[in-house]
Amino acid sequence: MATFVIVHGAWSGAHAWRWVRPLLRTAGHEVVTPSLTGLGERAHLATPETDLDVHIADVVAVLHYEDLTDVVLVGHSYGGMVITGVADRTPERIGQLVYLDADVPRAGESMLDLVPAESRALYEESARTRGDGWRVPAPLPDPLPPDIPSEVAWAVARMVHHPLATMTQPLHLEHGETELPRTFVLCTEEKEGEAEPPSVTRVRTDPSWRLVELAASHTAHVAAPALLSSTLLKIAAG
Template sequence: MTDSQESQTFVLVHGAWHGGWCWTRVARALRALGHTVYTPTQTGLGERSHLLGKLPIGLDTFVRDIENVLHWEDLHDVVLVGHSFGGLAITGVAESMPQRLRRLVYLDAFILGNGVSTFDTLPPALVEKLRAAAQSSCQGLGVPPPRPASLGLEREADTQFVAARLTPQPLGVYESSLRLDKPIGNGLPCAYWHCTAPSFAALEGARQWARAQADWEWRELATGHDAMVSAPELVVKHLLDM
């Protein structure tokens, strides 16, 4: 790190079916530059997948997972990054702990308003299909992961890295919603990063909403949805360029 660079604290929140493992390449690069990085895994996923079915898991659980990292590690002035489904968790943390945060980065992420669940936004037929998939593969506890290719991964090494680690997403986080008293972002500096190559169709509503916010920064990254895997150098560059 040069004298002109400030050491920052990053908390990187993964998306559906992933775990903290997906940030390995980004975290390694940031730490090598002298920054502090946390990559928590949310309840029921990754190395915490053994908790699936052991307790109720909803969006409030995912928010609490990140709140506890901030609290117990005594973190302040945090750059909080949410990828994909992780966008919902960082919205909840901005509501409850804004004093701990420097800014929010929505990395090709979902955004939902107060009282709206993911299932509320999907056609009923698709909701039933997802519930049926959860029932047949995970006793109704979790939605099985998709093919890695659907996440915008093209290199075989990236596909294998992700395919070996994806775990079912707890069903309850799709059924539950955030309770927000403040606007999304709670007045903090916010940025939305659209991964364009290819564009992840499921996020079109979130992208349109974010781009319409006059005080949000907008960036485009020429990589696929799992940018932290497919283009970690690009993600690091943009994080430090803010």
């Protein structure tokens, strides 16, 4: 039996993994999906001081208080920032890391360092104009497409503003780059015309990584939970 701890992405929360959790549990595995401070059902806890270190501490605390070991630690999107820090703080509790279409930071890099310049400018401007200077509204089309799947609409309706400091704080690593096994799951759908993110280029050129392609969109946990779950099970099995 594997123990999956899944860290959600920006603007989201544990609720967005409601379609994946039962599939992994039915396969006989333990699944923990914490919501980070200021997000999901913990949105009311957000403050201007909610930064990356706070989110790293959230997950470290879950591993400690649940006494979890040999964990398959999964980070989706922004969650890659968090799991990189968690692996640095408590490597003895982790068996392997899985970056699901996620940021792969080096020491000293912030999330905003890893996104295109236009995205960085958008997030900073929207925080100034619509987020009281410290929260980033979700970058959603307005109005939403009329043919959006019901599951996606459900998840979108529960997105909340994301604390800006979690995106701007550089990652601090106490022990350098991890030696834990790492897999990057690259979602390949709905990315026409997009430049390859620096994280993906980094993974492609580093033989210490395993790269797995998934024929699904960035929101595979909502749009393709069965396919994603089977992929995670294969990764956990080695």
